[in-house]
Amino acid sequence: MAPPAVLSIAGSDSGGGAGIQADLKAFAYAGVHGMTAITALTAQNTVGVTGIHPVPAAFIVEQVRAVHEDIGVDAVKIGMLGTAATVRAVSRALDLLPPTTPIVIDPVMVSESGAVLLDDEARQAIVTELLPRATVITPNLPEARVLAGSHQSEPASWAHTGDASDDVADLATTLHALGPAHVVITGGHRDEIVDVFYDGIEIHTLTGERFPDGAAHGSGCTHSSTLAAHLALGATPLEAAQAARSAASRAVQHGLRDIGKGAGPVDVLNVAVRALTARQLGATDPKGHLSARDIMRP
Ligand SMILES: Nc1ncnc2c1ncn2[C@@H]1O[C@H](COP(=O)(O)OP(=O)(O)OP(=O)(O)O)[C@@H](O)[C@H]1O
Numbered sequence: 374m375a376p377p378a379v380l381s382i383a384g385s386d387s388g389g390g391a392g393i394q395a396d397l398k399a400f401a402y403a404g405v406h407g408m409t410a411i412t413a414l415t416a417q418n419t420v421g422v423t424g425i426h427p428v429p430a431a432f433i434v435e436q437v438r439a440v441h442e443d444i445g446v447d448a449v450k451i452g453m454l455g456t457a458a459t460v461r462a463v464s465r466a467l468d469l470l471p472p473t474t475p476i477v478i479d480p481v482m483v484s485e486s487g488a489v490l491l492d493d494e495a496r497q498a499i500v501t502e503l504l505p506r507a508t509v510i511t512p513n514l515p516e517a518r519v520l521a522g523s524h525q526s527e528p529a530s531w532a533h534t535g536d537a538s539d540d541v542a543d544l545a546t547t548l549h550a551l552g553p554a555h556v557v558i559t560g561g562h563r564d565e566i567v568d569v570f571y572d573g574i575e576i577h578t579l580t581g582e583r584f585p586d587g588a589a590h591g592s593g594c595t596h597s598s599t600l601a602a603h604l605a606l607g608a609t610p611l612e613a614a615q616a617a618r619s620a621a622s623r624a625v626q627h628g629l630r631d632i633g634k635g636a637g638p639v640d641v642l643n644v645a646v647r648a649l650t651a652r653q654l655g656a657t658d659p660k661g662h663l664s665a666r667d668i669m670r671p
């Protein structure tokens with residue numbers, strides 16, 4: 374039987390750490406077929422973003438139409454949007470899909486390296502046009518504060534610092550009132566790594582080990598894509614959020630610290646390949662960097 378087909382509507386990261394490049398790896402790790410509708414090209418590496426080239430609105434819709442008409446879309450993950458025109462195009466594109474299609478929105482605002490990936494008008498458009506359509510939204514703590522209206526986006530202050538005074542559960546409730554069916558506030562920006570899940574009734578805290586942040590570029594993209602994949606596979610939103618937390622956390626644990634001069638990319642696939650290799654061949658490469666081809670060899 375064919376695996377579910379999951380669509381990422383997101384930006385491209387030329388450095389291969391975040392954006393659609395991370396999303397496709399997360400889809401492969403989850404065992405679903407990944408598809409993409411690219412919203413913007415970024416010229417990006419581990420240190421910064423040197424250029425952003427938005428895709429014309431009509432062409433964003435065209436990409437979604439193409440995959441919907443032939444392949445079908447079992448769940449959607451939405452990442453970097455950039456401009457209000459793109460937000461509106463994505464909203465139009467979602468109108469093409471059956472209304473029951475699970476939609477996961479990661480309201481990407483700032484890259485790990487500090488670059489602004491969403492302008493002010495687009496932020497407002499996300500709140501009015503997209504949040505009410507979401508099955509799950511997955512902001513990190515600074516994004517949650519901005520969406521809740523309590524903070525302006527101030528990239529320089531978005532360091533990974535803990536903020537004990539912030540009541541994350543209250544924030545989740547405030548965001549839920551904006552229309553999404555479920556809210557996950559991810560924990561990467563706090564001292565303790567706890568994802569907070571809210572379904573409109575109960576708060577659940579998803580705990581786990583914190584690994585050093587050295588190679589966490591793409592953790593949020595890996596998280597939201599895994600979540601969408603598991604919804605497509607039939608998991609409940611809470612189960613999907615747990616699977617997403619676990620995949621993102623392992624991807625940070627095995628992140629590639631030696632790639633680039635900044636925060637290295639997370640690595641969700643290599644984890645899977647190593648695990649398979651160890652199980653199937655009873656051995657791993659001393660460096661642990663095996664390709665899928667290596668494990669397919671007779
Ligand atoms: N250092 C870490 N150790 C373990 N898990 C982590 C770590 N950092 C992030 N995570 C997990 O990764 C997922 C994404 O969280 P995070 O808050 O980092 O997203 P983000 O800030 O949107 O990511 P990005 O940096 O890609 O924009 C969450 O499930 C979170 O718990």
Ligand SMILES: Cc1ncc(CO)c(N)n1
Nearest residue numbers: 384385386391392453484
């Ligand atoms: C294209 C893209 N999407 C998302 C992020 C957030 O990590 C990024 N840095 N780049």
